[in-house]
Amino acid sequence: MTLAIVHARASLGLEAPEVLIEVHLSNGLPGLTLVGLPEAAVKESRERVRSALLNAGFEFPSRRITLNLAPADLPKEGGRFDLPIALGILMASGQVPVEAAERLEVVGELALDGSLRPVTGVLPTALSARRAGRSLIVPMENADEAALAEGEVFAAGHILDVVSHLLGRERLPAHQIGAPPRARMSAPDMADVKGQHQARRALEVAAAGGHNLLFAGPPGTGKTMLASWLAGILPPLTREESLDVAAVRSVCGLSIMERWAQRPFRNPHHTSSSVALVGGGSKPRPGEISLAHHGVLFLDELPEFDRHVLEVLREPLESAQILISRANHQRRFPARFQLVAAMNPCPCGHLGDPRQRCHCSPSQIQRYQSRLSGPLLDRIDLQVEVPALPATQLTDQTPGESSADVRARVLAARERQRARGWLNAHLPGPQLEAACALSPQAREWFAGVLDRLNLSARAYHRLLRVALTLADLAAEPRVGKAQLMEAVGYRQLDRMLNANDPSRL
Numbered sequence: 055m056t057l058a059i060v061h062a063r064a065s066l067g068l069e070a071p072e073v074l075i076e077v078h079l080s081n082g083l084p085g086l087t088l089v090g091l092p093e094a095a096v097k098e099s100r101e102r103v104r105s106a107l108l109n110a111g112f113e114f115p116s117r118r119i120t121l122n123l124a125p126a127d128l129p130k131e132g133g134r135f136d137l138p139i140a141l142g143i144l145m146a147s148g149q150v151p152v153e154a155a156e157r158l159e160v161v162g163e164l165a166l167d168g169s170l171r172p173v174t175g176v177l178p179t180a181l182s183a184r185r186a187g188r189s190l191i192v193p194m195e196n197a198d199e200a201a202l203a204e205g206e207v208f209a210a211g212h213i214l215d216v217v218s219h220l221l222g223r224e225r226l227p228a229h230q231i232g233a234p235p236r237a238r239m240s241a242p243d244m245a246d247v248k249g250q251h252q253a254r255r256a257l258e259v260a261a262a263g264g265h266n267l268l269f270a271g272p273p274g275t276g277k278t279m280l281a282s283w284l285a286g287i288l289p290p291l292t293r294e295e296s297l298d299v300a301a302v303r304s305v306c307g308l309s310i311m312e313r314w315a316q317r318p319f320r321n322p323h324h325t326s327s328s329v330a331l332v333g334g335g336s337k338p339r340p341g342e343i344s345l346a347h348h349g350v351l352f353l354d355e356l357p358e359f360d361r362h363v364l365e366v367l368r369e370p371l372e373s374a375q376i377l378i379s380r381a382n383h384q385r386r387f388p389a390r391f392q393l394v395a396a397m398n399p400c401p402c403g404h405l406g407d408p409r410q411r412c413h414c415s416p417s418q419i420q421r422y423q424s425r426l427s428g429p430l431l432d433r434i435d436l437q438v439e440v441p442a443l444p445a446t447q448l449t450d451q452t453p454g455e456s457s458a459d460v461r462a463r464v465l466a467a468r469e470r471q472r473a474r475g476w477l478n479a480h481l482p483g484p485q486l487e488a489a490c491a492l493s494p495q496a497r498e499w500f501a502g503v504l505d506r507l508n509l510s511a512r513a514y515h516r517l518l519r520v521a522l523t524l525a526d527l528a529a530e531p532r533v534g535k536a537q538l539m540e541a542v543g544y545r546q547l548d549r550m551l552n553a554n555d556p557s558r559l
């Protein structure tokens with residue numbers, strides 16, 4: 055037999071489309087030709103495969119070798135094709151029977167001595183292999199990750215082990231994860247800190263309804279710590295969600311097992327580029343928003359972020375995904391994250407701080423605050439002031455409520471939303487109005503409040519969304535005045551900004 059076919063998979067965003075490695079030996083000048091849109095790292099695999107085969111004691115055919123990676127129009131990156139190419143050459147040259155790899159998929163990079171090196175993006179590959187009904191051979195270091203997909207996985211440390219397996223001499227055992235990874239709570243606990251009652255309440259509301267949240271307050275009031283609590287009061291990840299989170303980490307080459315089933319909490323610095331934040335690059339990779347998928351994206355010092363960077367956030371905030379177009383392919387990365395942002399009220403940070411005087415001029419303050427565009431703020435349902443703690447609260451000895459207690463209420467409120475099919479933060483307008491079921495009196499009262507507070511018509515639905523979450527937390531069947539009043543309290547920054555810049559209305 056001079057023609058062999060091995061099943062492999064490319065890594066394209068979070069997808070792992072099938073790639074057939076076709077190897078043909080023919081008479082002619084010895085040499086190896088690689089066709090089918092291979093990128094530089096794949097072209098280099100020629101040299102790695104040759105050395106690995108020779109060093110492992112195999113014969114490298116001194117004939118003309120044509121290697122085709124099909125389909126040709128699919129971009130192929132990285133060293134993941136080394137092992138399937140090497141096996142294809144062994145089959146085409148009769149050193150391994152061609153039937154041996156029929157129900158198999160193979161992925162792995164070769165070292166020059168024939169040992170196997172781990173590759174990125176193994177989880178999406180393993181999920182696709184399982185759906186195709188094939189077993190998967192991976193390098194040892196990728197074995198646990200591949201086994202999360204719950205298909206049949208064989209792990210090998212060296213190409214000799216793979217060949218022994220295919221020849222039936224010494225079968226590789228099907229890989230089992232030692233102990234199933236369990237979710238560990240790594241988020242700090244709310245019981246550790248006293249005071250900040252309004253911020254605590256806002257976190258609970260954000261967790262219950264899936265709302266985005268902004269904390270505004272002077273430096274040193276613990277805004278970062280408050281934000282980090284959110285991951286600990288959100289519901290546990292489902293298995294599907296855990297796999298989604300792990301798949302993003304997998305293609306980024308980040309460790310999966312130690313963070314398995316944990317809500318992501320990402321905290322990119324305000325100097326981050328838009329590529330780092332939303333993803334991209336010449337070989338598109340996920341950004342922070344995708345690493346925060348199903349979790350929390352925390353942007354500290356929000357006005358310090360580049361204006362352009364903040365503008366590119368708007369699309370994923372709306373669509374829960376990001377599309378990155380390249381000449382030959384489009385990648386789609388998931389990005390259903392909850393945004394928590396923090397900001398100082400002014401450049402020096404002490405506007406409204408009783409401990410220290412603010413030295414900023416009104417125009418400085420306005421310039422600072424206007425760095426946040428109205429459309430971005432529109433997507434943040436909860437805006438809360440975090441004041442400097444008065445001394446009485448610092449000496450208060452009553453312990454704060456634990457994250458577990460808060461989470462129990464969050465879960466109950468989410469259960470009520472399940473019947474509507476949407477989290478309140480995403481509930482479409484007509485369903486929102488129906489779910490709130492405002493009485494005529496409440497409606498009239500609310501219209502008067504909006505008018506008096508100079509709140510825009512756009513703010514109306516955001517207020518209703520938050521009020522509905524408050525009703526869900528209180529197990530109320532409809533939204534009443536109490537919930538509307540509390541919801542209005544979470545629009546502090548809107549009012550402040552609108553007062554400075556009437557064009558926002």
Ligand SMILES: [Zn+2]
Nearest residue numbers: 400402412414
């Ligand atoms: Zn200031």
